[in-house]
Amino acid sequence: MEKTKLTGRIVTPKDSDYEQARTNLNLSIPKFPKVIVFCQNVEDIVNALKWARENRVPFRLRSGRHSFENFSLLNRGLVIDVSEMNQIICNRQSLTAKIEAGAGLGKVYQELWEYGVTIPAGTSINTGIVGLTLGGGIGLLTRLYGLTCDNLLEIEMVKASSNRGAEVIKANKYENSDLFWASRGGGGGNFGIVTSLTFRVHPISDVSIFSITWEWEDFEEVFNVWQNWAPFTNKRLTSTIELRAKEVNRIEVLGEFVGPATKLKQLIQPLLEAGSPIDQRVKEVPYIDTVKFFDSPSGDRPTHFKRSGSFIEKPLSREAILKMKQFLSNAPNENAAIWHQSLGGAVSRFDPKDTAYYYREAIIGQEYISSWNTEREERKNVEWIERLRRALSKDTMGDYVNWPDIYIKDWPTTYYGENVSRLRKVKTAYDPYNVFTFPQSIPPYNKRIF
Incomplete structure (x- = not known):
């Protein structure tokens, strides 16, 4: 059987743009990946996941480079970067927008504005829409329209299948509804590689x-x-x-x-x-x-x-x-x-x-x-x-998963409260072999939590 090849824009330490390609927002946790693949389409993502599994190379997922603890980077492994997949398709009639996972908030706001609509999301324009949404998403329209994830209608995702493969699935209220539940606040990178998100949009002037x-x-x-x-x-x-x-x-x-x-x-x-x-x-x-x-x-x-x-x-x-x-x-x-x-x-x-x-x-x-x-x-x-x-812990509770802190010991309960066990069930159903893993990733039930 022929081995999978990486496709997309590939950057390695030998390339002149490697330093720029490997740099995330947080410089205090430097990491040096072996390969960074900037995916141009879903096929590139599928190939990257298959390649990593076939070659037993550890990998991480990245979109906006805003992971505060640099969970989207690693040393000597593969970074699957979706930031160059950023197409936005808005339907003003149905008040929906399908947004590819690499889009930054600045681009999202600008293109939706051309249709006279928006979504409630964050304030930092380079933040990636996918990580923000999967963790919840708070911003200056939150109290009126809810969290970013409250306006999510559907995701498309590449999941790890058996025999070191990969497959594309959808999750919404009717199809893979347990995954859809988990994708509204369960954090990015836990279950698979989200390729696009469909939102309900709101008219605004x-x-x-x-x-x-x-x-x-x-x-x-x-x-x-x-x-x-x-x-x-x-x-x-x-x-x-x-x-x-x-x-x-x-x-x-x-x-x-x-x-x-x-x-x-x-x-x-x-x-x-x-x-x-x-x-x-x-x-x-x-x-x-x-x-x-x-x-x-x-x-x-x-x-x-x-x-x-x-x-x-x-x-x-x-x-x-x-x-x-x-x-x-x-x-x-x-x-x-x-x-x-x-x-x-x-x-x-x-x-x-x-x-x-x-x-x-x-x-x-x-x-x-x-x-x-x-x-x-x-x-x-x-x-x-x-x-x-x-x-301040006596007067406060938990922490927002999009503000991760590596020093929090009981991080599952801190981020997810009483939803931890259900999230682990979803993880076990969609990623039983823990293919998608990073510090503070949700473990399936066959893995220890600490």
Whole structure:
């Protein structure tokens, strides 16, 4: 029987573009693959999977290069990269869009905008649509339209078949429905290689956005007002608050409202009455302008960083707020921050077990962030993040699988709550030999979890 050959754009260490090809967003965990194949179509993906299995070469899957722990890279193995498969087909009549797995959010938003529609997704424009969706997907339309995965109608996936083969399958509400359940919050790379996703899209035109900033002295009051307002206000309004290191002297709330600026000005009054805002802006803009407004350029440049996170189910106590203040007063550098996004609204329409995304009852997603420039700074930054996560653990729950943290010991329950056992059943059904594996990948029932 003839052996499978790799097809697509192939990059090896001998090629001049290898450094660029192997580099992910997180530079603090460098990896050196033996081969990177940039797939151009489904056949290239099938061939790559078959080749890896026939040659017993370990492999990883990659799309947007945003895996915080670089789970999409490995040393001396094969990286199956789908980023050059990024075609988008939108049907304005049925309000659906079929998006290839390599599309980045910037391209998705721009092309859908040409049809006057969008999907609720993230803010970092280079993030890949597939990883974001499979982990859940939160962003500035979340409270109105739900998570990205809540708008998913179907996936197409290459799965590992018997005899070291590969086959293409679909999963939706009616076909392979257990896999479809797992693909809405069960994390990327666990069950197979998703090649395309079909979404329900939403008409959109003009929206209103706002930003308000305060100085450090208003830390406690502003955060307390925001956390008791943001998850409970009009569901057409989703907002974020970023608490920066003390030396930066800046607290910032941003938000997006699907409605007129006059109404938004009324809705944000509780925030304007908190502390002494030093800057406030409200404007009505075409929706596509918000993509640039909310995008963080620094969030898309490769750098040395560590992130982690949690969910908040009820407003934090004053004691917990003071803990955050204390940590940010003693931050390792000015890049350290604690970022929050309001949830609730459409996210809580589902029961925690309706999809693999478990934290439906959370009112806030909380992310811990730090970055640095030199290797000697790494240890104190990583330790700061881990101490912060542990210090807030009594007041928070779990972690978002798209903010993975290699130091979390009970990661299955932390990411998936009570959905772990069902996810392992799906894994056992679709990938019983654990072909798709990486640190913190869901194991089938014939494998130990730790």
